[in-house]
Amino acid sequence: MNQVADSDADLLGHMASQRDDPVRARDAWSELYSRHRRYLFVVARRAYGSFLGEEGTTDLVVDVFHRAFEWAGRQESPDSVRARFEAEDDDATRRQVLGWLGVIAERLFKDRFREGARSASRFDEYLEDFLRCEASNEDGSATENSDAGQMRGALATLDQLDQDVLRLSLPWYDVATRSFAVPRGEGAKLAALIGLSPDAFRQRRHRALRRIEQQLQGTEAVDLELGQ
Numbered sequence: 001m002n003q004v005a006d007s008d009a010d011l012l013g014h015m016a017s018q019r020d021d022p023v024r025a026r027d028a029w030s031e032l033y034s035r036h037r038r039y040l041f042v043v044a045r046r047a048y049g050s051f052l053g054e055e056g057t058t059d060l061v062v063d064v065f066h067r068a069f070e071w072a073g074r075q076e077s078p079d080s081v082r083a084r085f086e087a088e089d090d091d092a093t094r095r096q097v098l099g100w101l102g103v104i105a106e107r108l109f110k111d112r113f114r115e116g117a118r119s120a121s122r123f124d125e126y127l128e129d130f131l132r133c134e135a136s137n138e139d140g141s142a143t144e145n146s147d148a149g150q151m152r153g154a155l156a157t158l159d160q161l162d163q164d165v166l167r168l169s170l171p172w173y174d175v176a177t178r179s180f181a182v183p184r185g186e187g188a189k190l191a192a193l194i195g196l197s198p199d200a201f202r203q204r205r206h207r208a209l210r211r212i213e214q215q216l217q218g219t220e221a222v223d224l225e226l227g228q
Contacts, residue, residue: 007090008032008097013082015072025072032097033065040064040101048109053206064104154215162208164194169205180205 006014006028014021014028044064045057052060075081085100087093155163168190172182182190191201 006031007086007093008035009082009085009087009093012068012072012085012097013078015069016075016078016081018069018073025069029065029069032068036098036101037061037065039098040105043102044105044109047106052109054203055206055210060105060108063108064101067104067108068101150216151212154212157215158208158211161194161196162204162211165196165201165204166208166212168193 011028011032015025015032018025041057041061044052044060045054048060049057072081085093085096087096155166158166169180169182172180172186187201188198191198194201196204
């Protein structure tokens with residue numbers, strides 16, 4: 001069947017046939033994803049990009065479509081799903097489906113933000129202790145506590161370039177705002193020190209922080225807002 005010609009309501013109906021026709025359901029999901037992922041990414045980046053960053057926004061969009069597939073698989077029948085989203089024409093149906101996907105994105109973001117708020121305070125404690133210890137080490141007066149030691153161990157799991165990115169950035173980490181308050185122009189200088197562009201520097205810092213958080217928390221990482 002040519003699912004490219006199907007309406008969005010038809011695709012969701014096909015997705016609801018997962019038990020009887022899993023191949024058709026998966027193909028319909030792929031078509032829906034292909035149609036709307038770029039639009040949803042633009043909308044999600046505008047709404048949540050400052051919190052999630054580029055990579056986090058991409059992950060959110062992928063999760064939205066997976067949630068939609070899971071939801072369709074729980075429904076009673078393909079016909080009931082199709083009837084829920086069908087409107088007077090394909091454009092109206094598309095708007096209705098996009099609105100529904102947007103609601104899923106908002107709920108996922110709120111869930112992650114709440115979980116982030118619970119885990120961020122503990123992560124900040126690791127950072128504060130580590131930064132305090134790093135500063136004290138300059139005059140040889142530091143006695144490293146367990147949090148600082150765990151942070152140092154987590155850093156050691158990164159490759160050397162990512163370690164350098166974080167070590168250069170951490171002095172500007174603001175625990176109160178959970179962001180990097182790097183002075184204007186300073187970010188480019190830091191990046192140049194290790195041969196990266198400012199964008200590559202920020203992206204590496206973002207990914208490295210996620211990996212560090214996963215090491216320390218043992219849970220899904222919190223995406224910290226990136227500064228300059």
